Amino acid sequence: MDQKQAVTAFAALAQSTRLNVVRLLVKAGQEGMAAGALKDAVGASSSNLSFHLKELEHAGLIHSRRQSRSIIYSASFDGLSELIRFLTEDCCQGHPEVCGPFTTGSKFCCPEPENA
């Protein structure tokens, strides 16, 4: 992931309807949700939601697949993971202990012990 992709991804998350959608899809997991279900859940017009879904997909944060008449959207866990990793890269370089409260147990900052 480079700076430009990351800016695009953060911009995609920087809008209430879209953030709502991503959080719903993160909860939903692999199964995902149909565009219509998302529309009901977030209360947007269908054209507006479609615009936002396209932004999110373009940013690499969600995927879509057709299932009969519906289009099912799901979170891209890879995309989200890369984004967080980019943001927190080399966290507290040389002094990882200060990142503790931020990333205890996480691979994003302080590496986990080998024996984990």
Place this chain on the structure above:
Amino acid sequence: MDQKQAVTAFAALAQSTRLNVVRLLVKAGQEGMAAGALKDAVGASSSNLSFHLKELEHAGLIHSRRQSRSIIYSASFDGLSELIRFLTEDCCQGHPEVCGPFTTGSKFCCPEPENA
């Protein structure tokens, strides 16, 4: 953290100079960096950088403290942590195993085993 705060925070990260600043400060750790050093590092004008630093501070992603003539900025690890937690809340509810690639070992999605 609520939806509105999260949108503000993501918007703050959705700009190249600001993202650059945050990543530098994440690397710098508690020690932080002076505004002047950030200015040199990111190549912005001082007024422009000041504008961006204010946005980041307002978003709760960085802190500032005065040290003699300089103002030292540092990452808010609490702010970053809350933001990521908000984004990934209830990840894959009911089927946490699918989040594995995303958050293995992290508290953000799949809870760590009790014996960790």
Place this chain on the structure above:
DNA sequence: TCAATCCTTCAATAATCATTGAATATATAA
């Protein structure tokens, strides 16, 4: 094929954000 459902595309408008340079504020040193 016809109608219904589900979703997307398009063009126009309204709203928000980034950049610039000049002026200002704060702290230190001579």
Place this chain on the structure above:
DNA sequence: TTATATATTCAATGATTATTGAAGGATTGA
């Protein structure tokens, strides 16, 4: 007190983004 270093504020301009409603594309069932 005066000069210097460091950083912020302000107003104006240019650029980007969100929303709306109407029209169009894809899929299914009768």
